[in-house]
Amino acid sequence: MAIVHKSPLATKPKAVDAEFDRRTFLDALLAVGFVSTAAAIAYPVAMYLVPPATGEPETASAVAAKAGELKPNSGKVFKFGNRPGIVVRTPDGELRAFSAVCTHLDCTVQFKSDTSQMWCACHNGTYDLGGNVVSGPPPRGLEPFKVNVRGEGSDAEIVVSRA
């Protein structure tokens, strides 16, 4: 877009070169200036709009529960870094832990004691005690975590860490 306006300050060119006169050149120069300014503003703004990566937690382990809290055939959702995890005691008394983030659309799964399965309430996805998909829309099984028990008796801490 060329600004076509005769400024009163502009002197009339003697021999008008229609292809490339002084005015066209100055208009182009001005346009380049404006476009560069717009770019210099747009770049930081665009970068600013993209949220910064908060990064995964450095220490990928957390205390999920006390051993006494979990009876056989029960589960508990706990905070693992900034995402939820789930720790389960199977009917046989074995402890297992997984990421509680459903692989379908990131809802949080829960333990269902009547079926002894992990169940996502959002779209009815179910996972077995190994974290594998049993039914429903989840594309993959739940990410398994490693479980360690620190201490003795019912006060022992169930420590979950990334496998």
Add this chain to the structure above:
Amino acid sequence: MLQTAMNWLDERLDLTDIKAFVKEKGVPLHTQEVWYYLGGLTLFLFAVQIFTGILLLLYYRPSAAEAYESVQFIVTKVPFGWLIRNIHSWSANLLIAVAFAHFFSVFLLKSYRKPRELTWVSGMLLLFLMLGFGFSGYLLPWNELSFFATKVGTGIAGAVPVVGHFMLRLLRGGDDVTGATLSRFYGLHVAVLPAIATALVGLHLLFVQRQGMSVPMKIERRVNAGEPLREMPFFPNYILRDVLAWYVALALLAALALFYPWELGTKADPFAAVPPGIRPEWYFLAMFHTLKLLPSHIWIFEGERVGVIAFGLAAAFLVFVPFLDRKASRGERSPVFTIAAVAGLVYLVVFTIIGHVAK
């Protein structure tokens, strides 16, 4: 392409009168024309504030527990967050400085005289609003300095006779400056004040467009005597000059933001002692220092209360200047008002400097 778009709009909306207005709008050229840039410059800085302010809203959190951390997050973690915040802070200060310069230039040129009384009134209200923006925005990072400055500032509101205590509670959202105050100031800063300011700016600009630029009295007399007045087309000639001034402001902002980053300070702690040397932003310093100098009692009244009433009267006087200065409205000289303006300027400059130097 632009021409095609214009034609498309023209066919549907008939832009004939707008086009004629833009084509005919001229800006007078004379020895005092430099002051014309200040209004446009204020408008530009106001636009910068709206733009950067909206960007800051994306990450800022208005609560006592999170405000400081969220600003810290913006300046340390968000890409270019430091730039956006520094520009917002610096532009706020430049905006107030330029708005004051605009105010004094219009005052001294007596541009408020008939028929521009309402332009002056809307401008005066805008200047007060800008101070309100500064005061409310200062608290938002929730740091030690802003916390105590807000205590003092709202405390001054509490010194207003009769309605003082009510106003203080209204501003603070309680008896003390707390997270409730932060919520209120936030709402004021990002919703209430912008809404009023946008409406007033629109009105202010509408008045200016309807009436054209004011010409200094001396030159107006010569024009009335038959002397021709040189003019420059507003579009594109004058607007390009305006843009040039905006570019200078933008460059200054960028340089300030880069070399003098705005400090965040330490997080506000309501139970900590007031840090020494507590003082408000520079544009409140003159007022702050005046109140400090007043004795505790003037005759039978509390000194602070007298000061606050005096400031209120001065503000009211400023709003009504066009209606008080009858001589200027008749096109005659009004030296009393010139002296008042110069005295006001000298008072503000001297007291701001003393307030800055004083311990």
